[in-house]
Amino acid sequence: MDKAVPNITHDTDSNRRTLDETTDKLFREYYLAWGGQEAITEAEIEQLPEFFHRVPLDHEIMPQKLREDARATLLEKRSHELLENEELQSLWSVLGKFQSPPEIAGVKYITYENFKKAAQEASPKAKIYFTASTYAKLVHPDDKLSRVDILSFFNYVMKKVWMQQTRIGISLYDVTGEGYLREVDLENYILELIPSLCQLSHLERSFQTFYVCTAVRKFFFFLDPMHLGRVRIMDILASGFLDCMLELRESQTTEEQLANNWFSHQSAMRIYGSYLQLDEDRNGMLTRAELSRYGNGTLTDAFLDRVFQECITYDGEMDYKAYLDFVLAMENKREPQALAYLFRILDIGGRGRLDGITLRHFYDSMEEKLLAAGSLSPAFNDVQNEIFDMVEPVNPNYITLNDLIRCGKGDTIISLLIDLQGFWSHENREMFMTELPDEAEL
Template identity: 55%
Template sequence: MDLFTKYYSEWKGGSKNTNEFYKTIPRFYYRLPAEDEVLLQKLREESRAVFLQRKSRELLDNEELQNLWFLLDKHQIPPMIGEEAMINYENFLKVGEKAGPKCKQFFTAKVFAKLLHTDSYGRISIMQFFNYVMRKVWLHQTRIGLSLYDVAGQGYLRESDLENYILELIPTLPQLDGLEKSFYSFYVCTAVRKFFFFLDPLRTGKIKIQDILACSFLDDLLELRDEELSKECQETNWFSAPSALRVYGQYLNLDKDHNGMLSKEELSRYGTATMTNVFLDRVFQECLTYDGEMDYKTYLDFVLALENRKEPAALQYMFKLLDIENKGYLNVFSLNYFFRAIQELMKIHGQDPVSFQDVKDEIFDMVKPKDPLKISLQDLINSNQGDTVTTILIDLNGFWTYENREALVANDNENSADLDDT
């Protein structure tokens, strides 16, 4: 404390005038210019552009990356592990000295230790290190690229900002070469919706650039640069042309009156057409509709929730629909409310209705909530059974599959055995 007081007094300068002392504190807050302060806004935009250009010049270009690879390869230390060239810490530092100032941040003891695993000679893989550098450079490049669309300059993108980014990205993605320009707006809407559905759970209308970089969606989108992307990868990639056309095609097929919107009756034919009317009523009560009909953007949220039921954002969407009393938890009443509709569908299809008491007990056994009488959203997420629980309550086909899961597994095993015999 004595030492602190001494240094503090010296820094303060022994000034008797407190106001004079406060004037030495550097300014740390700058008010954002108002909409009518055009000159200040232009100045801020220009300064941000200059800053981003400077940051971009600090990154390694292709030639510098190639030079780094040659230096690493030249300083490798035998023996190789399989086909992996290795380098020790001494040579690692030598490469750092020769690679230039832009590479300095990568050649630290901390980075080396991160990549050091079980090599008995205390070396790291040259390829792993180079991939680490490439990934870092890519992240910074992408961060700068996204920041150019950050109109507010606050580190987040609004829906319109992300739409502009993806629209201008389309011509650089060979896998989207076949898309008709008339479909671009629907493609952009489809792509943007996934970002906002999962990264903006509170529906604020904006996403942090850091969150975009941290998730895998951007990797999936930029995967479309690969001209030889397999058909299987395209089918599982939400951002691919086949996937976007599939989702939009389903929407058009459901829209029987061709008015560009979906009524509850039209949506009821989604998937296997076995979702209950009670659940569909809740969809139209809680989701944004126009004169009682659903637009494409709202439909995309619906599809993303149903196709990703294990994800917390999808479970949050489903939980809001199942929580009919808006209490923040599901109780026996709300479970019974939805399951009665399943029982009615079973009667209509000539099936013997299953006892709600049995289903209720199974659900609580699966979830194991903290409160034995209430299931919260967090309980659903923690249980890793949220997708099964929601399926049981909203979809007859899903419930039937769950009820007959053992017979279906046995049948699959028999079919596999028959194939092996042949």
Template identity: 40%
Template sequence: MEEEKKEEEMALFTKNYMEWKGGGKRDYSYNNIPRFYYRLPAEDEVLQQKLREESRAVFLQRKSRELLDNEELQNLWFLLDKHQTPPMIGEEAMINYDNFLKVGEKAGAKCMQFFTARVFAKLLHSDPYGRISIMQFFNYVMRKGKIKIQDILACSFLDDLLELRDEELSKESQESNWFSAPSALRVYGQYLNLDKDHNGMLSKEELSRYGTGTFTNVFLDQVYQGCLTYDGEMDYKTYLDFVLALENRKEPAALQYIFKLLDIENKGYLNVFTLNYFFRDEIFDMVKPKDPCKITLQDLVNSSQGDTVTSILIDLNGFWTYENREVLVANDNDSSADLDDT
């Protein structure tokens, strides 16, 4: 009896020991665990580098499509304003939960994430009628205070953020870094200088003095029609988007921002009429689009001339520089020759 008990214990021990070592019956679910680590391609692995760049670009495009564009934001504001619940508190429009849900049904699928009981409760404070501020909710939609870690890792601005850790970073590098204190002060200072009437907003006339003051009237009209404004004036948030796009015109996201302003017929491409509306037909020769009668955003990106083309279309100084490029090059050569002679 005792021998049988020892043999049973030994068999149980052996069974558990072998399973612990992996020698017994295996859990084949481990074979289904997806691979989560891929090494970065080396510099000489050109194909893998290109694949990584294309994958990242597709990912960012997919994420950008999830964001509300200016037209969708304007539609959301219109719906909120239409469904406001009286009485107003001073000049602030309010909305109750029933109308809040009605707006959510009409605003579209991309907005549904904001029309939840949790969001409403978060913005509900001490209103006696159980309402929330329309402006406060709208600001919540535009400035939702969360960024996913994977989105940060996928974006190119992470390098700029990490660069700020260098305590010995030169003044020039700090000024060119969008996230640095000198850069923020520069942009904010520009905004204050443009705001001549000191009302905290920029009118079209005030924005026309931006930079060298050479924006075309046609382009400024499109800016104030296509961007989110309040009674025809631009706030600082919209101004930041505007400046960021203009200062990074080689980036696909910046080109997309400007492209929407240039696409006056909302067709998804720039045709002869559109370009004539702004300036010149010769732009087709610069871009060399797939379709000779229209220019798509992808054509603009592929041409590597996107920054030049958008400068020509929106900035008189950019157009003049392009038109006189041969003269400028000749002058530079003459200046270099004079320096060599001395």
């Protein structure tokens, strides 16, 4: 019996090899019969162009240097293709020359015929903007002659030039050259951008690290939902966050505008100051007990427990980056990314749904807050029915993240479950409405 086993194994391997060869032979015959071509030879393989270029590794210094120089040369070439200030002024003069009367309320227009004439007289760099599709997009809807507002077209060109200039500037920090920035790349970009922002002229050097961290987190919180550790340059430009940051170049900015701008010195100091106030033991980290004082201390215990279960912590304590994500979620509850962050915390089972049992768990904690504050709590069934009526989920038995986003009331529902202040505001909304002055009295 001991000698029979190897023979059986050998016979099995031999049969399998024969079967594979027969299968390959039949496949080749049928493939050629149906119009296929013979496999390419080694010589033909060598003639094929290379479609994928591997990014050099950290220790490959020469390939890295070559890649950096090639990218810098390309970006410099693209930069020279952009319209300069003198060329933009010349473009404005050309558009004024070919304006098509009549003017309407002082607004100057241009017809498509004159638009084409202006394209011929404009500088070669500007010709790429004089396309039929661009004209069609900018046609004024109320103009019977289907003309384009000259100022609208000029602003369009200015915006395109600015976008291209900004993309070139950001691409210099794209180390891999693959169209995205890692966290360290974006940090370097913002760090070198700070001196050009006059509203940050009073930024202390000791606070720069925290400011850069605060600014970078907003980009990654909203533009890196999969937590890949990188954001696409196109997403950075399209998000409008960079526009908000570059507004800090303007010297004439109101205090209200600065307070509402996440990237302002005032806003960064407000957030960092709140972090320091919560950090009672001054160890640079926040415990669950310390975070419980966030806002006015109105967050429920069940929610705080889940925050420290789901968020990345160090020995059970939250660092500044995790705190920034928390603040961004709490201050932007209407945004899908914030709802996704908070939904993950509420989703106790990790099943992607909030059912009656989950809602009951968080409401019990809210009820404790209400009783401690001396308030009566409504029946859970009433609250649950109200939540499901607001959401109108696809499945009547549970609520998904998509349901929360689609209903447009996700921020209200989240507040009902985690924040005593939000719960009170919702329950007393009718009283607040009656206190508002009537339109006839205004």
